[in-house]
Amino acid sequence: xxFKWHNSFYKGACHFLYFPMDTISKIFGISYPxxxxxxxxxxxxxxxxxxxxxGGLGLIGAGSMHPxxxxxxxxxxxxxxxxxxxxNVPLMHPEQEALxxxxxxxxxxxxxxxxxxxxxxxxxxxxxGIVVVHVVSSAKFAEKSEEAGVDAIVxxxxxxxxxxxREETTTMALxxxxxxxxxxxxxxxxxxxxxxxxxxxxxxxxxxxxxxxxFAASEESSAHPHFKKxxxxxxxxGTKLVLKKLAPVRLIKNDFFRRVDDAESNGATAEELKEMxxxxxxxxxxxxGDLVEGELEIGQxxxxxxxxxxxxxxxxxxxxxxxxxxxxxxxxxxD
Amino acid sequence: xxFKWHNSFYKGACHFLYFPMDTISKIFGISYPxxxxxxxxxxxxxxxxxxxxxGGLGLIGAGSMHPxxxxxxxxxxxxxxxxxxxxNVPLMHPEQEALxxxxxxxxxxxxxxxxxxxxxxxxxxxxxGIVVVHVVSSAKFAEKSEEAGVDAIVxxxxxxxxxxxREETTTMALxxxxxxxxxxxxxxxxxxxxxxxxxxxxxxxxxxxxxxxxFAASEESSAHPHFKKxxxxxxxxGTKLVLKKLAPVRLIKNDFFRRVDDAESNGATAEELKEMxxxxxxxxxxxxGDLVEGELEIGQxxxxxxxxxxxxxxxxxxxxxxxxxxxxxxxxxxD
Numbered sequence: 001x002x003f004k005w006h007n008s009f010y011k012g013a014c015h016f017l018y019f020p021m022d023t024i025s026k027i028f029g030i031s032y033p034x035x036x037x038x039x040x041x042x043x044x045x046x047x048x049x050x051x052x053x054x055g056g057l058g059l060i061g062a063g064s065m066h067p068x069x070x071x072x073x074x075x076x077x078x079x080x081x082x083x084x085x086x087x088n089v090p091l092m093h094p095e096q097e098a099l100x101x102x103x104x105x106x107x108x109x110x111x112x113x114x115x116x117x118x119x120x121x122x123x124x125x126x127x128x129g130i131v132v133v134h135v136v137s138s139a140k141f142a143e144k145s146e147e148a149g150v151d152a153i154v155x156x157x158x159x160x161x162x163x164x165x166r167e168e169t170t171t172m173a174l175x176x177x178x179x180x181x182x183x184x185x186x187x188x189x190x191x192x193x194x195x196x197x198x199x200x201x202x203x204x205x206x207x208x209x210x211x212x213x214x215f216a217a218s219e220e221s222s223a224h225p226h227f228k229k230x231x232x233x234x235x236x237x238g239t240k241l242v243l244k245k246l247a248p249v250r251l252i253k254n255d256f257f258r259r260v261d262d263a264e265s266n267g268a269t270a271e272e273l274k275e276m277x278x279x280x281x282x283x284x285x286x287x288x289g290d291l292v293e294g295e296l297e298i299g300q301x302x303x304x305x306x307x308x309x310x311x312x313x314x315x316x317x318x319x320x321x322x323x324x325x326x327x328x329x330x331x332x333x334x335d
Numbered sequence: 336x337x338f339k340w341h342n343s344f345y346k347g348a349c350h351f352l353y354f355p356m357d358t359i360s361k362i363f364g365i366s367y368p369x370x371x372x373x374x375x376x377x378x379x380x381x382x383x384x385x386x387x388x389x390g391g392l393g394l395i396g397a398g399s400m401h402p403x404x405x406x407x408x409x410x411x412x413x414x415x416x417x418x419x420x421x422x423n424v425p426l427m428h429p430e431q432e433a434l435x436x437x438x439x440x441x442x443x444x445x446x447x448x449x450x451x452x453x454x455x456x457x458x459x460x461x462x463x464g465i466v467v468v469h470v471v472s473s474a475k476f477a478e479k480s481e482e483a484g485v486d487a488i489v490x491x492x493x494x495x496x497x498x499x500x501r502e503e504t505t506t507m508a509l510x511x512x513x514x515x516x517x518x519x520x521x522x523x524x525x526x527x528x529x530x531x532x533x534x535x536x537x538x539x540x541x542x543x544x545x546x547x548x549x550f551a552a553s554e555e556s557s558a559h560p561h562f563k564k565x566x567x568x569x570x571x572x573g574t575k576l577v578l579k580k581l582a583p584v585r586l587i588k589n590d591f592f593r594r595v596d597d598a599e600s601n602g603a604t605a606e607e608l609k610e611m612x613x614x615x616x617x618x619x620x621x622x623x624g625d626l627v628e629g630e631l632e633i634g635q636x637x638x639x640x641x642x643x644x645x646x647x648x649x650x651x652x653x654x655x656x657x658x659x660x661x662x663x664x665x666x667x668x669x670d
Binding site: 167192201203266300301323 | 505
């Protein structure tokens with residue numbers, strides 16, 4: 001009662017108390033509504049467990065793993081922490097069935113699926129008592145995910161690194177539209193590397209955030225040090241979405257990128273692009289550190305990443321920035 | 336004192352009181368930190384004066400006007416309201432000198448310049464006691480604008496409608512980076528059509544917002560009713576940035592768009608695209624209502640615009656949404 005009075009006396013009344021991140025924290029059993037992206041070549045057990053220990057939800061990225069490698073990472077993560085962590089499985093993975101069997105056998109409790117139909121694995125995973133989150137890049141696929149019975153959604157905007165949707169909808173436009181389309185818990189991704197951006201995502205209607213680039217460049221990331229350094233050095237305009245005729249991917253503008261970009265500009269066909277891409281370029285760039293010929297997947301927020309930090313420090317920074325930004329906004333009611 | 340105690344008792348303390356929009360309201364002498372974009376074929380005296388009367392800053396878009404037409408619009412706006420309004424001048428306009436003379440002669444007090452160097456007109460305009468705001472799409476040009484002595488900046492993201500920057504930086508990534516680069520008052524543009532998005536822009540560090548698409552489809556917009564209807568019917572993924580080899584522009588996906596998009600995908604040269612574009616297509620689409628062959632410039636936020644409303648109703652809605660979203664966030668401090 002007094003709270004309401006005080007508030008309305010000061011700058012207008014709020015008629016409800018609501019904590020947007022409660023849903024996410026409860027679903028996953030975590031302290032902060034922050035998920036680290038399950039990124040190929042970056043998100044091993046070390047990053048995932050560090051994020052979970054810092055109070056977020058760490059994801060192991062199975063996209064770059066064979067089933068036996070994934071098993072090893074899950075077992076190491078279990079040894080490193082008793083806190084919840086999850087696994088991300090891109091549904092274009094040729095060994096997805098074996099991966100899913102490893103996941104359920106090893107007692108993983110949370111799975112993020114992406115790049116495919118949310119119908120494919122949801123009931124299998126639910127059957128094993130696993131929380132299922134599906135990654136989408138449009139309101140339409142958010143609706144399909146809800147129909148498929150998933151427990152939460154990640155909506156990822158155009159500014160994100162790596163592979164993404166064809167419609168190029170940015171986080172600013174995407175989150176409110178997904179928020180309207182579904183009542184499922186909603187995690188915003190794409191362009192988030194600071195506490196201010198976290199707060200912006202919450203303002204747009206998200207209940208939590210998934211952060212990629214910032215953790216890709218963290219100390220605990222399994223990416224090559226050269227790649228992490230390249231991320232820190234990437235300035236504004238230093239990335240671009242290419243390979244749109246294959247699977248659109250946002251890359252740092254290196255020599256390989258420029259060849260592809262020129263070819264696309266000159267009308268290269270999907271076949272020609274496939275040949276230019278070849279095999280193993282993401283590994284070559286991000287895991288082996290070939291900054292010239294590798295595929296260097298990163299989001300636009302790389303321009304806001306200034307140093308390679310341990311996960312624990314990153315969390316402290318994010319939370320401080322979030323709270324400071326919230327303080328700045330708190331009394332901005334418009335009358 | 337009590338406020339602090341109460342706050343910290345409840346969910347952690349804020350150590351400062353700060354109203355991010357105060358700067359913008361003071362600079363322009365307006366009630367709400369909302370500027371309507373100075374859009375070609377949409378932003379005439381009617382829209383500009385309606386926005387100013389509703390408490391924001393209305394802009395007349397000189398991009399589609401000859402000097403004598405602009406004079407008429409300024410005079411009508413002056414008759415319609417004594418409240419401040421401004422004029423937007425794209426610096427690729429062939430008659431910009433004559434436009435600037437009309438602006439200073441007719442006693443306009445606020446000018447937004449875009450698509451050119453901020454050095455070009457700033458001292459001329461300052462010499463006439465005019466507040467100068469420059470539109471940028473990168474932190475680098477924000478710095479150049481500050482050097483040129485402008486009074487405020489609009490930073491416009493990739494999701495915006497019409498012509499935009501080549502780096503494709505989205506509002507989510509752009510605003511924090513421009514905020515770091517300059518201490519000038521900062522207006523966020525691109526992807527903003529709801530109060531939630533306004534709040535998100537403020538969280539990112541903006542002091543105010545510039546809204547285009549929503550006002551382009553307002554009752555007072557001078558656009559053709561067919562175009563306004565097309566905006567309302569545009570769904571998610573219904574726009575795309577094209578003509579990147581000329582001046583990148585975000586368009587609704589109509590027949591003309593598809594021809595251009597196909598040609599680009601097949602490697603069309605700048606010359607070929609110029610020929611396809613021809614002259615007067617923006618007028619044809621937005622002012623004359625040719626939805627098939629016209630250029631239909633609109634932002635991604637069109638998908639969030641559900642009806643053609645009067646400006647006054649739009650403002651009430653925006654402010655209600657902003658305050659509600661702020662209420663939802665108010666107690667979301669992370670501890």
